Amino acid sequence: MSSSSDFVEGISCLSPIKVVLLGSAGSGKTSIITRYIDNTFNLKQISTIGATFQKKKFVIDQQQVSLRIWDTSGQERFRSIVPLYYRLTRVAVLVFDITKQNSLDELSFWADQLQNQLGQLPLLVVVGNKSDLKNLHKDCEKIIENGKQFAESIGATFSLSSALSGEGINDFFYNVAKTILDEKLAESEDDFNSEDNGNIENMIIIKTKEKSACCK
Ligand SMILES: Nc1nc2c(ncn2[C@@H]2O[C@H](COP(=O)(O)OP(=O)(O)OP(=O)(O)O)[C@@H](O)[C@H]2O)c(=O)[nH]1
Ligand SMILES: [Mg+2]
Numbered sequence: 080m081s082s083s084s085d086f087v088e089g090i091s092c093l094s095p096i097k098v099v100l101l102g103s104a105g106s107g108k109t110s111i112i113t114r115y116i117d118n119t120f121n122l123k124q125i126s127t128i129g130a131t132f133q134k135k136k137f138v139i140d141q142q143q144v145s146l147r148i149w150d151t152s153g154q155e156r157f158r159s160i161v162p163l164y165y166r167l168t169r170v171a172v173l174v175f176d177i178t179k180q181n182s183l184d185e186l187s188f189w190a191d192q193l194q195n196q197l198g199q200l201p202l203l204v205v206v207g208n209k210s211d212l213k214n215l216h217k218d219c220e221k222i223i224e225n226g227k228q229f230a231e232s233i234g235a236t237f238s239l240s241s242a243l244s245g246e247g248i249n250d251f252f253y254n255v256a257k258t259i260l261d262e263k264l265a266e267s268e269d270d271f272n273s274e275d276n277g278n279i280e281n282m283i284i285i286k287t288k289e290k291s292a293c294c295k
Contacts, residue, residue, distance in 0.1 A: 093145070096259050100172045101174065103176070106153060106179075108127070108151065110208075111206070130160070132150065139257055140257075169202060170201055173204070175205070177226070187229075207226045238250075
């Protein structure tokens with residue numbers, strides 16, 4: 080993967096991809112984002128109030144990608160406001176703590192809420208965080224297995240991460256962006272091949288719109 084903080088002249092770019100992290104308080108959502116954006120980790124990370132977002136830009140396959148990564152609070156008292164941030168979500172990341180089965184059980188709540196709010200589910204990814212603790216807690220293997228089964232049951236992919244060590248974090252966001260990029264390219268090809276849009280002018284208009292939306 081090549082990466083840079085600024086977009087490069089002359090390389091085409093996609094409209095920003097909205098990624099929302101959801102899951103129980105303490106599962107590590109903020110820590111995952113902080114590790115990815117700043118490459119830092121705080122053992123005393125304070126609990127998120129409401130929701131915040133950060134941007135990350137990089138280049139994959141000659142395409143400039145911009146992620147808008149939303150961090151939400153897992154606290155019960157914020158549950159009614161979190162859905163306000165679901166609109167236009169392309170990727171929902173459901174995070175659980177591999178040392179706590181109840182943090183996995185609670186993910187059904189967010190999966191159901193997403194379905195109710197959005198009608199159609201976005202790309203779903205289940206992430207088992209705190210993989211650095213895998214060998215310290217006896218139940219982790221079982222909880223990870225349950226996490227994989229849950230992911231399969233809702234049509235999500237499954238990843239492990241450690242915000243503490245950084246394991247899995249860059250690969251995870253890269254894979255998310257790559258999946259969306261491949262989907263977009265496939266959509267463009269469908270548009271290109273369809274009867275209504277089967278000429279080169281229409282293809283150029285689609286590309287131009289995407290570029291103007293993300294390079295502001
Ligand atoms: N060992 C270990 N601890 C972690 C990891 N990720 C997060 N933590 C710790 O777990 C605690 C909670 O992390 P947060 O990132 O605040 O969790 P959160 O999901 O954002 O929590 P809310 O904002 O309350 O919803 C903090 O003390 C972190 O330092 C990890 O990968 N490994
Ligand atoms: Mg947080």
